[in-house]
Every structure is written in C-alpha cells, then in structure tokens.
Amino acid sequence: MSTTSSTSSTLAPLQAVIFDWAGTLVDFGSLAPTQIFVEAFATFGIDITLAQARGPMGLSKWDHIHQLLQDESIAAQWRRRFGAAPGAADVDAIYARFMPMQIAKVGEFSAPIEGAVQTLQWLRDQGLKVGSCSGYPREVLDQLLPQAAAAGIAPDHVVAGDELRAGGRPGPFMALANVLALGIGDVRACVKVDDTVPGIEEGLRAGMWTVGVSLSGNEVGYSLAELAQASPQEIEARVARAEAKLRKAGAHHVVRSVAELPEVLRQIALQAGHGRPDAGCQMPPGCPCP
Template identity: 75%
Template sequence: MTLSPPDLALPADGSLTGLQAVIFDWAGTLVDFGSLAPTQIFVEAFASFGIRVTLAQARGPMGLSKRQHIHRLLQEDAVRQQWRSAFGREPGQTDVDAIYARFMPLQIAKVGEFSAPIAGAAQVLRWLRGQGVKTGSCSGYPRAVLERLLPLAAEAGVAPDHAVAGDELPAGGRPGPYMALANVLALGAGDVRACVKVDDTCPGIEEGRNAGMWSVGISLSGNEVGYSPQEHAQARPQDVQARVQAAQAKLRASGAHYVVPSIAALPQVLQAIAVRIRAGEGPDSARST
C-alpha cells in the first residue's frame, strides 16, 4: 500500500495555492516505518527495572512526550501491579524520572537504526518546497534524540525547514497545540487555518486540531498499525486491511480530516485541502472525508 518513489504522483505546480505550511511528525510519518524505535526502547527501559511491558502497551500512549508516555504506562493496571510487587509501593514521579534516565541513552543509541525514510518522504518534502509551501516538524522525542536523528534523516533527503522536540517547550507537548504553533512562529506562517498537521498518533492529530489546523492521519506506516517493513511484507492482505481500518477509525475519532496509508499518498490530500482553503473553508467547520 505504500508507493515507491518512482510511482509517486505529484500534482502540478500551483495546485497548493493557499496552503502555507505542512507540519510533520517524525517516527511513523517521515521515518521509521511502523514507529519501531520508541516502542522497543520503552520495552527495554521498563525491562531493566524488571517490569514487563508489551509492544502493544508501549504503543498505547504514543505521541505524548516521553516523560508523559512513561507516566501513562505506569498508570496502567498491569504495569502498576508489577511495580507494586517488585518495589512494594505505588510508582511515583521519582520512578518516572528513573525510567526516563534509563530510556534516554538507549533511545539516543538506537534511534539511528530506525532512521530510514518512509517511501516518498524526501520526494514530498522536495515537492512542497518547489510549491512554496513551508515544512515544519515536531516529535515526542526529546531534543537530544532529535539531534541524533536529524542529520541522519537529512543525509537521506528528509530535512523539514524546522523541528521542535517534545521536551523544549515550557507549556508542554501533545495533545496541546504548542509544538505545532511553535513551528508556525518559526516558519512565519500567517494563518493556522492554512496549515496542515500530519501525524500517525491520536495525540498528534489532536495537537493539530487544537492548534486550529487541518489534520491528516497516517495509518499503514504508523504507530496504530505497527508493522515493521518485514512484517508488512509477510502479512496476509486481510490482516493488513483489518489493522488499517482500525487505525483509520481511531485517527478519525481523534479529529483527522483525512487519513492516508503513508506520506506517499499525501500530495493528493494536500491538493484537496488547498482547494477547500481557496473556497474559504476552514478546519474547524470542515467535514472529514
């Protein structure tokens, strides 16, 4: 369901008139098909404390900042019960800090292994620049992790105009609008209603909606489906379709105006959004399609 770069159909010049900026998530959206890097490291970080967290559990809060993510996992009944059995008390903030301290070096060391661009990402970014549309990005990754990821992605042609990390805004991260709005300020976009947020997680979709933007969900390549490239290649078509449909439902329930399988299918959606912008339609009043 993803498109290889030679098959990527890009609308003609001028088709994005009215659209000012597109702000992307990273893992599962621009790079790291299946959003594998953060999920596997959460499993490893908790395991170092003797706590078993499944990949499915680790995926649940994806899109939040990593501290928020750890806190949310510690509140799950199965995880809390393990923590009480292991340490004889309820998990608290000092435990969030301790797990985060274990998580960070693991994530910095491993993120490079999952930095491969998702098919079409470099081409779409290049096309947007050619159309005069600014490109931003934000992530639940802390700045230290992004600083490892950004140059590796840039070498492969994935280099948005700006990047905001999940730990660098005092107001907080997703689902609040702050990282998306920080991109708007940095890029000099004049109207949030002419901006689009693209994300594979529900908090990321909510972030875009809370910022007053159009929001586009990513299903197949993202966290909600969760296939590695190898798993996707070997999966039965009916199983892939079932996961994609479940992801679409969750992303739409979070407020996505559109849902596409991957960034390779984004250009036609951006063209449709630009038409709606030129017609005077805004994201708050727009129906999902």
C-alpha cells in the first residue's frame, strides 16, 4: 500500500471516509456474526447454513434475523417445529438468544484486517476524518471497540445498528449520523466503504461515493485459514462474483481489501470535481475516471 504523504498528494475535495466494521476493518471474512447466527438458530432446533446466515449481512441484527426467517426453507423448519409461521415475537426470542452469544464471541474476531491500521493512519495524514457504522448493536460494539483500538483501529466516530430511531441499513441514517458528528459540510465529500450490499445502498442513499470490499468481506467469506488453502482459481472466481454483486448494488469502485483504498480514493478525488457521485463523470475522453 502506498503511503505517500499529503505534501505530495491531495484528496481534496474529500473530507471523510465512513467504514463498516466486520469484513471491512476487522474480522477477515466477517466470521463473527455468521457463525453466531448459525449457533443461535440451532438452539431452537433450526438448521441454517453459513451461506444462508451471510445472505442479509449488513442489516441490523434484529432485521437480519427477521430476514432469515423469511427464507422459505428456514420458515418451513420453523412451522414444522413450532406449528406456526415465525412472527415478530420469534425474532425477539432468537435475538435474545443471539445477543449474549455474540457479546461473548465478538472479541475473538477483533483482529484488524491486514493494511487497515495503515490505511486509517494514511487518511489522517491526508487530513480526512474517519467515521464508522455497524450492524452490530451497541452492546456488541462495546466489547469490540476497546480491543480493536488496542490493535490500532480507532475511528473518530462509531454508530451502532440499534441506536438510531430512524433505523439502520439499507437506510442512510447511520452514514448521515457520522456526517453530523464529524461536522462534514457536504455528503458528496464522503466515501462509504463496506463489504455488504445493504452497506453500499446505505452510502448511495446518503449521497456518498461508495467502495465495496470483496476478498476480506462477507461476499467472499473465507477465513484466513481457508484462504491459505484455496486455489488461485477458486479465489479469483469468488472475488469476481463478489465484485459483480457489489457493483450491481451500485458501488462506484470495488477493492479486495482496505489496503487498496488509498489509490481508489485518489481516483475518487479526481472524479469528485466532476459532479455528484450518482451523476457519473461527464468529462471528455482521457479523463482518469473509470
């Protein structure tokens, strides 16, 4: 990763980068929430796969559970076991089981993704503010944040998935709460970085530039051990599928991990002078925009 100082490059007019947490800054593969969803449902006698658990990733955890219960195969299991379709009270019950399990386990997945510490420092060297938001509830973040900070991941602001009355992703509210807290004067000067479709939609709805994260995130879903054992062909196939999904969701750029973010931010800074993120580049041929 390049660490060119702000004396030789500039990211103007950008003012802030707002990051997701699991799969983006920490927890390579976004393993903590997925495994706990599987375990929480199992305590009710319901079997879900890791792939199913990953499907709604990026939503607040209550909404995530609710979405999983809309899956026909999961709902059918629930009806067979309990004699009725799952409802809001059932979401509450699973959430109540999920929360202490997630709180107990999240610290085990607090390690920074390679390059994340250096990227945050680089952003600060460039004069940008660093925000963040998560689908994790505040109780979970309260366990994660001190351990992440000790390892070098300490954004200027953090918004939890359960603390805004307006709601969480895919709405723009957590991203906009960062804008207010950080004192950013223009949402178009912000970049949202996330490994999930709801997180990309959040940034777009907030009027921000968006960068998807493929290899380290939920859409690829490797642990570091699995990544080390996978063939190059399998890795590239998964990355290609993840990138296509994130771009289809509207991501302006996709990186394999936040270690690649500096170069993309330089491109966005050039694009940002040409108009709104959702307007597209209208410059003539030869423009550095993709």
